[in-house]
Amino acid sequence: MVLKKRIEYGFGGYRLPVIPRGPRSVRRRGAQKVEDSQICAFELLAAVAGKLLQESESSASSNAAEGKVSSGIYSDGIKQEQLEEGEALRSECIDQGSFVESAIASGLAAQKCNLKSTSREFPHSIYDKILEGTLINFRSDFSKKVGHDLKLGVPDNKKAVEKSPCKVEAVSPNYGESCDDYIDGGIERQLDAEGNHNRNVDLTVDNTYSSKYPMEICVDIHQLINSDTSVQLPSYRDSVANASFPRHRNNVKVGSRDDGKNSIGCNRPSSKIRAFRPQPRIGHQRMRKLLTSKYWKLAPKLKDCEFSNNDGCMKPISRCRKALYTSERIQREVPFKKRKLCYHSSTPAHDLEGSSESISNSPKKGVYGDKIGSVKFSIKSFKVPELYVEVPVTATVGSLKRTVMDAVTAILESGLHVGVIVQGKKVKDDNKTLQQTGICHTDVLDTLGFTLEPGSAIALPSLSLKDPPILLPCETRQQLSSSAASPILDSGVFNASFEASPVTNMNHSVESKHELVSSPTEVLTDGTAVDSRALVALPAVHVEALAVVPVNQKTRRPELVQRRTRRPFSVSEVEALVEAVEKLGTGRWRDVKLRSFEDADHRTYVDLKDKWKTLVHTASISPQQRRGAPVPQDLLDRVLSAHTYWSHHQSKLHGKHQSEPLTISEAQVGTA
DNA sequence: CTTAGGG
DNA sequence: CCCTAAG
Numbered sequence: 001m002v003l004k005k006r007i008e009y010g011f012g013g014y015r016l017p018v019i020p021r022g023p024r025s026v027r028r029r030g031a032q033k034v035e036d037s038q039i040c041a042f043e044l045l046a047a048v049a050g051k052l053l054q055e056s057e058s059s060a061s062s063n064a065a066e067g068k069v070s071s072g073i074y075s076d077g078i079k080q081e082q083l084e085e086g087e088a089l090r091s092e093c094i095d096q097g098s099f100v101e102s103a104i105a106s107g108l109a110a111q112k113c114n115l116k117s118t119s120r121e122f123p124h125s126i127y128d129k130i131l132e133g134t135l136i137n138f139r140s141d142f143s144k145k146v147g148h149d150l151k152l153g154v155p156d157n158k159k160a161v162e163k164s165p166c167k168v169e170a171v172s173p174n175y176g177e178s179c180d181d182y183i184d185g186g187i188e189r190q191l192d193a194e195g196n197h198n199r200n201v202d203l204t205v206d207n208t209y210s211s212k213y214p215m216e217i218c219v220d221i222h223q224l225i226n227s228d229t230s231v232q233l234p235s236y237r238d239s240v241a242n243a244s245f246p247r248h249r250n251n252v253k254v255g256s257r258d259d260g261k262n263s264i265g266c267n268r269p270s271s272k273i274r275a276f277r278p279q280p281r282i283g284h285q286r287m288r289k290l291l292t293s294k295y296w297k298l299a300p301k302l303k304d305c306e307f308s309n310n311d312g313c314m315k316p317i318s319r320c321r322k323a324l325y326t327s328e329r330i331q332r333e334v335p336f337k338k339r340k341l342c343y344h345s346s347t348p349a350h351d352l353e354g355s356s357e358s359i360s361n362s363p364k365k366g367v368y369g370d371k372i373g374s375v376k377f378s379i380k381s382f383k384v385p386e387l388y389v390e391v392p393v394t395a396t397v398g399s400l401k402r403t404v405m406d407a408v409t410a411i412l413e414s415g416l417h418v419g420v421i422v423q424g425k426k427v428k429d430d431n432k433t434l435q436q437t438g439i440c441h442t443d444v445l446d447t448l449g450f451t452l453e454p455g456s457a458i459a460l461p462s463l464s465l466k467d468p469p470i471l472l473p474c475e476t477r478q479q480l481s482s483s484a485a486s487p488i489l490d491s492g493v494f495n496a497s498f499e500a501s502p503v504t505n506m507n508h509s510v511e512s513k514h515e516l517v518s519s520p521t522e523v524l525t526d527g528t529a530v531d532s533r534a535l536v537a538l539p540a541v542h543v544e545a546l547a548v549v550p551v552n553q554k555t556r557r558p559e560l561v562q563r564r565t566r567r568p569f570s571v572s573e574v575e576a577l578v579e580a581v582e583k584l585g586t587g588r589w590r591d592v593k594l595r596s597f598e599d600a601d602h603r604t605y606v607d608l609k610d611k612w613k614t615l616v617h618t619a620s621i622s623p624q625q626r627r628g629a630p631v632p633q634d635l636l637d638r639v640l641s642a643h644t645y646w647s648h649h650q651s652k653l654h655g656k657h658q659s660e661p662l663t664i665s666e667a668q669v670g671t672a
Numbered sequence: 673c674t675t676a677g678g679g
Numbered sequence: 680c681c682c683t684a685a686g
Binding site for chain 1: 673674675676677
């Protein structure tokens with residue numbers, strides 16, 4: 001596959017380490033499958049984030065966007081549209097092209113710009129989006145003004161930001177460079193044109209609002225991320241309504257966390273996880289694995305994007321790259337044991353590299369000559385290190401996407417707050433000027449940090465994910481036949497955990513990790529970890545890295561992936577196992593399984609093997625050291641003898657002997 | 673998918 | 680039990 005190859009070779013010249021992978025056909029297959037999923041996931045994330053921002057943005061600025069529906073071509077299409085539209089404000093902000101300018105833009109315009117800019121760059125990197133989210137915080141009165149039901153808030157922070165002189169300075173490097181504002185132009189317009197129907201993202205931003213004002217955001221992935229050429233954004237379509245439309249809006253509904261009524265999907269979650277859990281045991285496991293380890297798969301696509309966008313817009317490229325790197329990063333980080341909170345794993349150097357790389361793209365001029373007295377930061381990006389998604393193998397790609405989207409949404413939804421930490425201390429007074437706070441001195445900048453804190457509500461109510469029934473055919477089915485546990489439960493619930501880690505730009509970085517977890521209590525769990533990264537300070541002269549100090553959440557996610565429940569072997573099971581092994585020998589677990597545990601769905605051959613392993617161990621230790629349910633000594637004896645016997649008779653080597661019941665010490669082995 | 677082993 | 684490497 002071309003895609004795969006690309007992936008392996010890295011993008012943008014960056015060569016990905018070759019990760020040796022088993023040639024196993026299965027694996028390969030799985031990987032491929034996941035590829036799509038992964039991609040989707042990312043895209044979805046990006047889409048969601050973008051949507052959110054966009055929404056807030058658009059709603060904020062009453063716009064009279066009335067254009068045609070954008071073609072979905074990301075690079076020029078959007079741009080053109082934008083131009084056509086000629087929205088002064090927007091263009092201004094957007095077209096400035098210079099980071100500095102946009103960053104420094106003063107007055108309302110500036111503010112506006114900021115908001116906008118945040119949303120603009122979105123498609124390429126989710127983190128940016130997320131970051132933005134943090135910056136802008138999705139919960140504030142600001143959101144209230146939103147027209148329809150959009151309740152996207154841009155909250156406290158925003159206020160804070162507005163007040164502080166430098167606030168806007170905290171612009172990501174990309175702001176200025178975004179080449180297109182699809183959000184402003186295309187999407188917005190499109191929304192208008194289409195009337196925001198169909199798939200929407202229903203995000204509840206704040207519990208306060210959530211119940212009453214479900215926010216509906218239309219996400220058009222294509223719009224967001226799309227290059228007609230190679231980058232094909234998978235569309236996440238509404239299975240019901242638009243099966244025929246490849247490209248459409250996604251509709252994700254994230255329920256409000258506090259009140260259940262709003263969340264249609266509320267109930268589902270709990271049962272869901274459970275429901276699919278058992279069924280496709282292996283399948284979902286694999287899925288999990290794949291999901292977690294293949295983020296970078298989407299890289300290829302992004303790359304394509306890069307290429308396709310060469311036409312004249314370099315920006316997109318850089319963005320793409322950034323995204324790529326990120327994904328890369330993610331990929332690397334992901335490998336750890338899921339159970340352990342992986343997101344804690346330290347970020348390898350390359351991660352930083354990736355980050356800095358993208359950062360370096362930011363206009364350097366900002367570094368130097370800028371108004372004196374201004375402080376500039378650029379928050380580079382946020383990445384999504386790990387997203388745990390669990391879906392039944394029978395789930396549709398669409399549902400998978402949705403799940404991912406939900407995860408992302410949940411994160412955003414939780415309403416992140418940005419905290420400012422100066423020299424270890426949190427600055428609480430939002431009204432203080434940076435100067436007063438000392439955030440203008442280089443030395444202080446060194447210790448300047450930001451925190452991403454989950455909204456107060458986060459831990460509390462459960463994030464309920466609503467799934468629009470429409471989207472899920474399966475769901476429908478399920479509803480119809482509730483009794484039949486359809487393995488197709490698609491929605492997953494996840495806990496979103498958020499991790500912010502500082503990114504070092506060119507220098508050092510304080511790596512602090514914390515995780516924010518929003519765990520939908522009753523809901524299940526899966527985790528979404530978003531790694532935020534990088535705040536890059538672009539103070540004059542040195543580029544300091546601002547440490548993003550993540551806020552630790554009290555809510556601790558239990559486990560990313562629940563382990564299977566422990567099921568001690570009963571004596572009878574042990575007996576059966578012993579017998580089977582006596583006959584079949586070790587090394588033929590599958591046969592053992594078939595022979596004696598055919599009906600025990602919860603006992604996989606691996607389990608049997610493991611059990612045997614422990615039995616052997618148990619048998620070899622003194623009874624006093626044994627723990628757990630005692631196993632009849634006679635059985636242990638048999639275990640031992642069978643074990644020794646088979647160790648000598650390499651059962652596997654002698655195919656013919658395999659099925660012969662052994663004659664170990666017949667005396668002992670009373671197997672008949 | 674299975675095995676074999678380490679964790 | 681989980682996770683992985685490897686056949």
